Amino acid sequence: MNDSEQPGVAPENGPARSADPAGGPSADVLARAAQEAARVQEPAAPADDTVTAAQSAATASTTVEVAEANPLRDPRDKRLPRVAGPCVLVIFGVTGDLARRKLLPAIYDLGNRGLLPPGFSLVGFARRDWAAQDFAKITHDAVKEHARTPFREEVWKQICEGLHFVPGAFDDDGAFDALAMVLKEIDETRGTGGNYAFYTSTPPKFFPVIIEQLKRTGLHKPPPGAWRRIVIEKPFGHDLKSAQELNAVVDSAFKPDSVFRIDHYLGKETVQNILALRFANTLWEPIWNRGYVDHVQITMAEDIGVGGRAGYYDGIGAARDVIQNHLLQLMALVAMEDPTAFGAAALRREKEKVLEAVTLPENLDLATAIGQYTAGWQGGVPVKGFVEEEGIPPDSRTETYAAVKLEIANRRWAGVPFYLRTGKRLARRMTEVAVVFQRAPHLPFSKTDTEILGQNALVIRIQPDEGITVRFGSKVPGTAMEVRDVNMDFAYGEAFLESSPEAYERLLLDVLIGDPPLFPHQREVELQWMILDPIEEFWAQSGRRPEGYPAGTGGPASADEMMARDGRVWRRL
Amino acid sequence: MTSFLMGSTTASEIAAQLTRLRHQVGAPAVGMVLTVVVVCDESHQYDAVRAVSEASREHPSRILAVVPREREEATRLDAEIRVGELTTGEVVLLRLYGELTEHADSVLAPLLLTDIPVVVWWPGEAPEAPGKDPVGVYGQRRVTDARSAPDGVAAIKSRIHGYTPGDTDLAWTRITPWRSLLAAAFDQPVGKVLDGYVEAEAGHPSAHLLAVWLSGKLDAPIRVTESKGPGLTAVRLRVQDGEVAVERHDSRTATLKRPGQPDRQVALARRPTADLLAEELRRLDPDEVYEETIRGVAAGFDGS
Numbered sequence: 001m002n003d004s005e006q007p008g009v010a011p012e013n014g015p016a017r018s019a020d021p022a023g024g025p026s027a028d029v030l031a032r033a034a035q036e037a038a039r040v041q042e043p044a045a046p047a048d049d050t051v052t053a054a055q056s057a058a059t060a061s062t063t064v065e066v067a068e069a070n071p072l073r074d075p076r077d078k079r080l081p082r083v084a085g086p087c088v089l090v091i092f093g094v095t096g097d098l099a100r101r102k103l104l105p106a107i108y109d110l111g112n113r114g115l116l117p118p119g120f121s122l123v124g125f126a127r128r129d130w131a132a133q134d135f136a137k138i139t140h141d142a143v144k145e146h147a148r149t150p151f152r153e154e155v156w157k158q159i160c161e162g163l164h165f166v167p168g169a170f171d172d173d174g175a176f177d178a179l180a181m182v183l184k185e186i187d188e189t190r191g192t193g194g195n196y197a198f199y200t201s202t203p204p205k206f207f208p209v210i211i212e213q214l215k216r217t218g219l220h221k222p223p224p225g226a227w228r229r230i231v232i233e234k235p236f237g238h239d240l241k242s243a244q245e246l247n248a249v250v251d252s253a254f255k256p257d258s259v260f261r262i263d264h265y266l267g268k269e270t271v272q273n274i275l276a277l278r279f280a281n282t283l284w285e286p287i288w289n290r291g292y293v294d295h296v297q298i299t300m301a302e303d304i305g306v307g308g309r310a311g312y313y314d315g316i317g318a319a320r321d322v323i324q325n326h327l328l329q330l331m332a333l334v335a336m337e338d339p340t341a342f343g344a345a346a347l348r349r350e351k352e353k354v355l356e357a358v359t360l361p362e363n364l365d366l367a368t369a370i371g372q373y374t375a376g377w378q379g380g381v382p383v384k385g386f387v388e389e390e391g392i393p394p395d396s397r398t399e400t401y402a403a404v405k406l407e408i409a410n411r412r413w414a415g416v417p418f419y420l421r422t423g424k425r426l427a428r429r430m431t432e433v434a435v436v437f438q439r440a441p442h443l444p445f446s447k448t449d450t451e452i453l454g455q456n457a458l459v460i461r462i463q464p465d466e467g468i469t470v471r472f473g474s475k476v477p478g479t480a481m482e483v484r485d486v487n488m489d490f491a492y493g494e495a496f497l498e499s500s501p502e503a504y505e506r507l508l509l510d511v512l513i514g515d516p517p518l519f520p521h522q523r524e525v526e527l528q529w530m531i532l533d534p535i536e537e538f539w540a541q542s543g544r545r546p547e548g549y550p551a552g553t554g555g556p557a558s559a560d561e562m563m564a565r566d567g568r569v570w571r572r573l
Numbered sequence: 574m575t576s577f578l579m580g581s582t583t584a585s586e587i588a589a590q591l592t593r594l595r596h597q598v599g600a601p602a603v604g605m606v607l608t609v610v611v612v613c614d615e616s617h618q619y620d621a622v623r624a625v626s627e628a629s630r631e632h633p634s635r636i637l638a639v640v641p642r643e644r645e646e647a648t649r650l651d652a653e654i655r656v657g658e659l660t661t662g663e664v665v666l667l668r669l670y671g672e673l674t675e676h677a678d679s680v681l682a683p684l685l686l687t688d689i690p691v692v693v694w695w696p697g698e699a700p701e702a703p704g705k706d707p708v709g710v711y712g713q714r715r716v717t718d719a720r721s722a723p724d725g726v727a728a729i730k731s732r733i734h735g736y737t738p739g740d741t742d743l744a745w746t747r748i749t750p751w752r753s754l755l756a757a758a759f760d761q762p763v764g765k766v767l768d769g770y771v772e773a774e775a776g777h778p779s780a781h782l783l784a785v786w787l788s789g790k791l792d793a794p795i796r797v798t799e800s801k802g803p804g805l806t807a808v809r810l811r812v813q814d815g816e817v818a819v820e821r822h823d824s825r826t827a828t829l830k831r832p833g834q835p836d837r838q839v840a841l842a843r844r845p846t847a848d849l850l851a852e853e854l855r856r857l858d859p860d861e862v863y864e865e866t867i868r869g870v871a872a873g874f875d876g877s
Contacts, residue, residue, distance in 0.1 A: 069762070070756060070759045070760050071759060071790050071791055071792075072752070072755055072756040072759045072787075072790050072791070073756055073759075074790070074862055076861045076862055077752075077862045078856050078858075078860075079746075079749045079752070079753075079852065079856075079860075079862075080749070080752055080753050080756050081753055083753060083756070083757040083760070085757075085760045085761060086761065111840065112840075114750055114753055114754075114840070117757055117760075118754070118757065118758070118829045118837040118838075118839045119829075119834075119835075119837045152840065152842070154825045154826045154840040154842060155840040157826065157838065157840070158826070158838055158839055158840045161837075161838055188835075189835050190835060190837065191831065191834035191835055191837070193761065
């Protein structure tokens with residue numbers, strides 16, 4: 001078969017940017033919010049009107065707009081979950097670890113919670129000589145082993161009905177032609193209406209060829225009334241230039257609103273938790289500024305080594321892998337001003353503003369630290385050093401630990417340093433944002449009373465055991481006056497026992513519904529590279545070798561010295 | 574699980590015992606997000622407390638079960654405290670005798686957790702106006718269950734007369750998966766619905782709620798017809814070019830039919846009471862859509 005057999009498919013050189021603007025959920029978020037507000041004020045809209053609205057929207061199926069025109073949906077009816085419209089999810093690289101451990105279980109969990117549309121179909125694409133039942137078996141096992149919700153036969157049956165597998169390599173034209181045919185067939189047998197989401201669960205080097213193939217087969221271009229979306233995983237390039245190149249490739253096929261970039265470390269749930277903490281309370285805002293905050297520490301520590309990612313990791317390093325995306329996103333969320341609304345657009349504007357205001361210290365030598373783990377004991381187990389790991393050259397200069405000091409040049413944060421650190425094979429796994437406050441300007445106690453009193457802190461714990469810790473001084477019971485640091489703890493898992501949905505569940509649902517993602521857009525990705533690129537350049541030019549630190553410890557000594565120069569210390573891991 | 578029996582006791586002794594137990598375990602009552610009061614007779618007690626305990630895995634709660642006993646006996650309060658493995662929070666069974674059966678509120682008041690919402694659930698017989706009931710007034714949310722009434726349909730039809738915002742009924746909770754599936758079916762426009770019917774076993778209050786909800790939203794006459802069950806078995810809506818239908822025969826899997834599209838199987842299982850309660854506890858604001866629907870049921874819009 002060839003392209004010309006497929007009706008409604010664009011020629012391969014068709015300019016993607018000119019795609020029908022009504023095809024995707026491109027409506028302005030603000031306008032939609034206004035619409036919603038109007039709807040709330042006017043609950044008794046005659047049913048006739050809504051039905052007509054639904055009919056008039058009949059050309060654009062299963063976008064957020066149409067869902068809103070649905071007569072059975074009512075903003076006041078909070079029991080009804082948002083369910084995706086009929087669609088197909090295509091996963092490239094479905095045999096990978098991520099797909100088995102996260103994506104396939106997440107799909108089942110969505111189904112189990114009744115959030116998958118009737119007729120939902122899943123197409124696996126990978127270079128395996130599998131038949132459909134082999135794929136079903138793998139999916140079944142993956143779900144049984146990793147799903148968050150209990151296994152129920154009827155849900156599995158529903159998902160199993162829509163499972164398909166297309167074997168082939170990414171450069172194999174025949175395989176993609178077969179994929180196009182399978183998708184067309186699914187549209188006919190399952191009523192999925194030409195709505196496809198493509199998930200590239202592959203190393204980034206395959207993105208261009210996959211997107212080229214989608215363009216060649218015309219799969220990137222939705223027929224009128226349908227949508228096509230693509231999900232790409234971090235890393236989004238390895239510097240500004242490559243990020244722009246990657247974007248150009250994606251951009252040539254998909255509209256910006258149809259591109260979903262996922263940073264799975266930073267789930268939507270976490271983002272929303274931080275937003276709720278900061279903007280739903282009055283407690284923190286008055287002290288959330290240079291008047292009270294001494295400094296901010298943002299940490300992502302991992303206890304594992306590079307393991308199976310050696311091939312990718314060597315030459316990339318901790319800063320590009322984690323600081324560029326994850327830590328800078330956390331920093332933006334913690335430091336940004338309040339958005340005008342909680343739509344993706346308003347949020348993005350504020351994050352971009354604060355990222356633009358980030359400045360680097362003048363002397364990068366004194367304000368950064370890099371390290372590389374050496375053999376040691378990690379949690380009672382002897383482990384190899386980085387250069388002894390399989391696939392890492394013995395003279396590798398890739399850093400496995402990086403710490404940087406950044407500042408934000410605006411009225412709220414001038415003079416407040418933000419310390420970002422990340423590393424592998426550290427003492428334990430932990431991701432947190434610690435806002436450390438200044439000492440009380442005057443202590444009406446004798447010096448001995450408050451000798452061991454530290455600084456107040458608000459810690460946003462992200463992993464593991466998401467929650468919030470407040471540290472403050474309290475009197476030790478007894479006749480002597482002694483003030484000591486105590487912790488007040490709040491854990492999401494304790495107050496709301498229903499484990500919050502996995503990042504992937506939220507993301508997949510957003511993709512299928514077409515909800516504008518809270519995940520970084522290209523502009524943010526570029527701004528984040530603009531912050532990191534000069535640091536990487538400095539490290540490369542200065543010829544600095546990463547300092548060794550024994551596995552299972554808190555990082556290299558130079559990182560502690562970097563803090564000590566400022567009269568501060570890292571929080572213990 | 575640790576269980577303590579306290580005969581002829583008072584609310585303040587119970588409160589003191591709860592505090593003592595908590596200190597012993599070393600876990601203060603952090604994280605409890607609700608007080609759930611269950612008002613029921615002895616025959617409902619076991620199932621009801623079990624269901625709330627399960628639901629409290631999602632919403633850690635202090636569970637207070639009020640069981641009115643013999644009115645003729647001498648006035649007395651017996652309590653049973655359960656703390657530990659089966660529940661994430663605390664369970665207190667309160668058995669009221671004699672005149673105290675009329676004054677359950679006086680026992681409850683000191684035992685409600687401060688500052689956090691109270692939900693009252695009547696698994697069996699419910700007062701006509703839950704919001705005016707002496708125990709019901711404590712609740713942000715008052716949950717009744719029309720299905721346990723002798724005539725479930727009559728019960729749901731009379732709910733509006735005693736309605737206060739915050740009331741809700743498990744007969745309404747039971748149809749959330751149906752409503753959700755139907756709403757999903759309408760996410761793709763199907764055109765104007767001309768008429769339709771909801772099929773269910775006889776005397777099923779949820780069927781009437783579903784029919785009224787549909788006819789209100791779709792502005793079309795929707796009737797209730799009888800089937801062999803179990804529970805709801807089908808919803809059929811006639812549209813210009815055919816029929817949108819959901820059929821369920823085995824109370825687990827349903828078939829969704831739409832004109833011009835292949836039939837599709839979807840999971841649509843009947844849910845245990847614990848799941849229904851967990852859904853109820855998730856949102857504590859008044860359910861306006863429920864109010865509209867019971868208003869419609871009372872007015873007899875469903876044509877039955």
